[in-house]
Amino acid sequence: MNEHLVNFLLRLGDDSLILGHRMSEWCGHGPILEEDIAMTNISLDLIGQATSIFQYAAKVEDKGRDEDDIAFLRFDKDYKNLLLVEQPNGDFGMTFMRQFLFDAYRKPLFELLQSSSDEQLAAIAEKSLKETKYHLKHSSEWVIRLGDGTEESHMRVQESLDALWRYTAELFYEDEVEVALKEAGILPNLDRVKAEWTATVNEVLERATLTIPANGWEQIGGRKGLHSEHLGFLLAEMQYMQRAYPGMKW
Amino acid sequence: MSKNNWPLWEVFIRSKQGLSHKHVGSLRAADAEMAVENARDVYTRRSEGISIWVIESKNVFASDPNEAESLYEPADSKVYRHPTFYDVPDGISHM
Numbered sequence: 001m002n003e004h005l006v007n008f009l010l011r012l013g014d015d016s017l018i019l020g021h022r023m024s025e026w027c028g029h030g031p032i033l034e035e036d037i038a039m040t041n042i043s044l045d046l047i048g049q050a051t052s053i054f055q056y057a058a059k060v061e062d063k064g065r066d067e068d069d070i071a072f073l074r075f076d077k078d079y080k081n082l083l084l085v086e087q088p089n090g091d092f093g094m095t096f097m098r099q100f101l102f103d104a105y106r107k108p109l110f111e112l113l114q115s116s117s118d119e120q121l122a123a124i125a126e127k128s129l130k131e132t133k134y135h136l137k138h139s140s141e142w143v144i145r146l147g148d149g150t151e152e153s154h155m156r157v158q159e160s161l162d163a164l165w166r167y168t169a170e171l172f173y174e175d176e177v178e179v180a181l182k183e184a185g186i187l188p189n190l191d192r193v194k195a196e197w198t199a200t201v202n203e204v205l206e207r208a209t210l211t212i213p214a215n216g217w218e219q220i221g222g223r224k225g226l227h228s229e230h231l232g233f234l235l236a237e238m239q240y241m242q243r244a245y246p247g248m249k250w
Numbered sequence: 251m252s253k254n255n256w257p258l259w260e261v262f263i264r265s266k267q268g269l270s271h272k273h274v275g276s277l278r279a280a281d282a283e284m285a286v287e288n289a290r291d292v293y294t295r296r297s298e299g300i301s302i303w304v305i306e307s308k309n310v311f312a313s314d315p316n317e318a319e320s321l322y323e324p325a326d327s328k329v330y331r332h333p334t335f336y337d338v339p340d341g342i343s344h345m
Contacts, residue, residue, distance in 0.1 A: 032256070034277050034288035041291050138287060145280070 004180045005118070006061045007080065008187070011177075011223055013053030014081035017071055018231070019102060020046030021238050022089060031092055038138060042099070045131040049124070056120050072242040076232050077225040084167035086222070086231045093153065094160035096142040100204065101164060103136035105171045108196035117185045140204045147208025154209065161205070162213045169218035171197065258307040259285040263299035271303050
């Protein structure tokens with residue numbers, strides 16, 4: 001059971017870590033100072049979530065690793081994040097479309113995880129939910145502003161939606177990990193996540209005058225460690241310092 | 251970066267219940283909602299506040315510094331306007 005719990009925690013924590021890293025790539029490059037700070041705040045929230053999730057995973061697996069080992073010293077196939085969160089930033093609209101599709105999933109997920117029988121997981125969910133609600137508000141507003149903005153912004157953010165849509169089916173991926181944890185009462189029934197995600201996405205995209213792509217092509221694999229080529233480059237940059245100077249602290 | 255800047259907003263933060271909002275600085279935002287969000291991100295990152303007001307800077311009408319003499323100096327010679335000319339009765343604390 002512990003193995004399943006560790007796997008689930010890695011799925012949860014890797015989503016936060018990898019998306020947090022992607023968002024941090026904007027640091028110093030935001031369109032205006034205020035938005036640059038907002039994006040860095042989101043990034044720090046996500047990396048903070050990863051820290052507490054990995055601390056707990058390290059405790060459950062009990063193999064003498066700590067949260068930094070888990071974050072920085074694994075190989076790409078050991079990462080269990082969604083393909084969605086590792087996709088490159090693209091333009092500003094692409095970054096917030098990716099963030100929005102993720103936030104709309106994370107909010108109901110954390111709401112449900114608050115009622116987990118695992119107290120530590122429930123506590124992490126409760127704290128992260130507050131941050132996630134703000135992320136969702138911020139990302140929704142940008143999607144609406146850009147979609148319902150100028151001809152150019154509408155066209156570009158629609159292209160981002162078309163490019164990212166194929167990765168959204170994976171948000172609801174479940175396998176023996178989730179099944180075992182549900183049977184053990186650690187995970188509640190997660191069916192509501194998809195219903196709420198669909199409702200949020202439909203509402204926001206309609207206000208943004210954007211169209212959901214008709215093409216039903218779905219791409220999955222991240223939850224099993226099968227990633228797009230983008231993750232390797234991301235990890236190379238993220239892990240460089242710990243690989244070059246093992247154990248380095250600052 | 252575009253030279254067409256978004257409007258400037260003045261930001262006021264209330265640090266805790268019961269205190270008044272204080273001016274903390276300004277920022278740029280396309281509309282009022284974005285201004286509140288930006289203020290949250292720029293000015294409350296270290297738990298500085300529990301309430302935010304934003305006002306578009308163009309709506310602030312200020313007194314003219316050139317009129318300072320006629321506006322403020324007349325008050326300097328009127329010390330009797332300060333409530334310091336009576337004895338505080340015994341037994342009144344916190345004065």
